[in-house]
Amino acid sequence: MPFKFPRILAASLAILGLVGCASVSPDGGFGVVAQQAGGHLDATLSYQRTLQDTDAARERTAQLLAQPLSAATAVQIALLGNRELQARYGQLGLAEAERVRAATLPNPLLSLGRLAGGGVVEIDRALSLDVLGLFTLPLARQLGERQLRQAQWQAAIDTIATAAAARKAFYGAVAARQLADYAAQAADAADAASELAARMQAAGNFSRLERLREQAFAQQAGSQLTRARHQQAAAQERLARALGLTREQGMPKLPERLPDLPQAPLAAPTVEQAAIDRRLDVQLARQAVEASADALGLSHATSVVNALEIGAQNRSATGEPLARGYEVTLALPLFDFGQARNARAQALYMQAVHRTAAVAQQARSEVREAWSLYQSSWQLARLQQAEVVPLGQQVSEEMVLRYNGMFASVFDLLADARRQAGAVMQAIEALRDFWIADTDLQSAQSIGLAQTAVPVFSTGSEPEAASAGH
Numbered sequence: 001m002p003f004k005f006p007r008i009l010a011a012s013l014a015i016l017g018l019v020g021c022a023s024v025s026p027d028g029g030f031g032v033v034a035q036q037a038g039g040h041l042d043a044t045l046s047y048q049r050t051l052q053d054t055d056a057a058r059e060r061t062a063q064l065l066a067q068p069l070s071a072a073t074a075v076q077i078a079l080l081g082n083r084e085l086q087a088r089y090g091q092l093g094l095a096e097a098e099r100v101r102a103a104t105l106p107n108p109l110l111s112l113g114r115l116a117g118g119g120v121v122e123i124d125r126a127l128s129l130d131v132l133g134l135f136t137l138p139l140a141r142q143l144g145e146r147q148l149r150q151a152q153w154q155a156a157i158d159t160i161a162t163a164a165a166a167r168k169a170f171y172g173a174v175a176a177r178q179l180a181d182y183a184a185q186a187a188d189a190a191d192a193a194s195e196l197a198a199r200m201q202a203a204g205n206f207s208r209l210e211r212l213r214e215q216a217f218a219q220q221a222g223s224q225l226t227r228a229r230h231q232q233a234a235a236q237e238r239l240a241r242a243l244g245l246t247r248e249q250g251m252p253k254l255p256e257r258l259p260d261l262p263q264a265p266l267a268a269p270t271v272e273q274a275a276i277d278r279r280l281d282v283q284l285a286r287q288a289v290e291a292s293a294d295a296l297g298l299s300h301a302t303s304v305v306n307a308l309e310i311g312a313q314n315r316s317a318t319g320e321p322l323a324r325g326y327e328v329t330l331a332l333p334l335f336d337f338g339q340a341r342n343a344r345a346q347a348l349y350m351q352a353v354h355r356t357a358a359v360a361q362q363a364r365s366e367v368r369e370a371w372s373l374y375q376s377s378w379q380l381a382r383l384q385q386a387e388v389v390p391l392g393q394q395v396s397e398e399m400v401l402r403y404n405g406m407f408a409s410v411f412d413l414l415a416d417a418r419r420q421a422g423a424v425m426q427a428i429e430a431l432r433d434f435w436i437a438d439t440d441l442q443s444a445q446s447i448g449l450a451q452t453a454v455p456v457f458s459t460g461s462e463p464e465a466a467s468a469g470h
Contacts, residue, residue, distance in 0.1 A: 036280065077243045081243055085244075092148075171258065176234075182421045183229075196411070261378070261381050289352040
């Protein structure tokens with residue numbers, strides 16, 4: 001059967017019409033990100049694609065910084081001002097450009113040749129088209145769209161991770177401020193006791209041993225205050241980094257205290273469902289499996305015939321009529337039969353399958369671990385607020401009564417004040433740990449814990465331990 005070039009060209013053009021022309025979306029692919037991340041966040045997302053967008057985000061940030069910070073406003077400022085997050089959003093543009101490139105047929109090739117000699121001039125003209133690329137265009141476009149969706153899912157994960165890091169940094173900064181205040185109160189009480197002990201020893205009413213004990217405790221309390229002040233400054237810097245704030249924008253106005261502990265903890269989540277249905281990293285891994293499957297199909301389609309070009313050509317020579325025809329270029333599979341390409345695609349597919357199973361297994365475990373930490377953190381914080389701190393206040397009231405009845409000394413009052421400050425500091429730490437555990441529980445059900453870790457310094461309890469033995 002003779003080769004019919006017009007029929008093949010017509011079929012190719014028909015396929016091209018079905019595929020259509022790919023173009024970059026107006027929102028840069030950010031709409032899907034906002035939809036996915038918006039289901040886990042109560043905040044407005046911002047994709048700053050121009051300098052005008054960046055300026056508008058700075059103005060909105062300045063408005064939010066004018067009022068005392070809360071966990072919600074901290075998240076909103078981070079989504080507006082974290083430049084690392086905006087840089088990660090740039091991957092969307094790259095993925096969209098790759099999708100358009102994958103869905104666009106390579107340009108046709110035009111070749112011209114001229115030979116002259118013996119009074120004869122010969123001119124060759126040829127126009128060729130990559131037919132194989134045209135027939136595999138729908139599959140390539142589908143692969144490009146899946147890769148774009150993977151980039152969108154990853155951007156949603158980065159968004160939620162940025163929000164979680166901002167929440168944890170906020171709780172750490174507020175707690176560090178409270179702890180520094182109570183460390184200052186404990187240091188003041190220790191200094192007063194040390195000065196009083198020195199005066200009473202000079203008057204002959206206090207032993208040298210007792211005066212040295214008070215002096216040593218005052219030095220320990222001073223060391224703890226120094227650490228607490230550094231931790232306060234460090235926590236503020238971590239908060240500024242999480243929110244993307246510069247020195248020119250200033251530090252946010254922190255509230256006086258952490259949010260109150262909820263009256264009751266959350267109901268137990270359905271661990272398996274939460275890990276599999278809501279976790280974006282699990283769904284991203286599934287997208288990778290589907291993309292690998294598409295790539296495997298494309299490799300099979302081009303394993304033997306990976307280059308097929310059809311073109312029209314004509315030739316004209318001096319004194320001769322114009323000659324027309326066509327040209328077919330086919331890569332012969334004499335050496336490369338596509339085994340390596342297929343083996344690579346198969347290996348990538350199985351790699352994605354195993355990675356998806358591993359991610360799902362880790363997701364289940366992380367949700368169970370985060371739920372256990374959330375429960376224990378709530379119980380510890382509740383114990384500190386409902387029993388330990390009130391009990392210490394009752395002890396202080398009894399100590400004042402004993403002092404008024406001349407059954408306790410002023411040193412007993414100062415030592416009790418130090419112990420009470422220590423108990424309050426432990427309650428603050430417990431409340432801080434609960435809110436961080438609450439954030440981790442939300443992260444475990446949405447994206448995982450690896451991307452949201454924010455170090456929090458511990459003040460320690462050295463002076464309180466020393467006072468217990470005094």
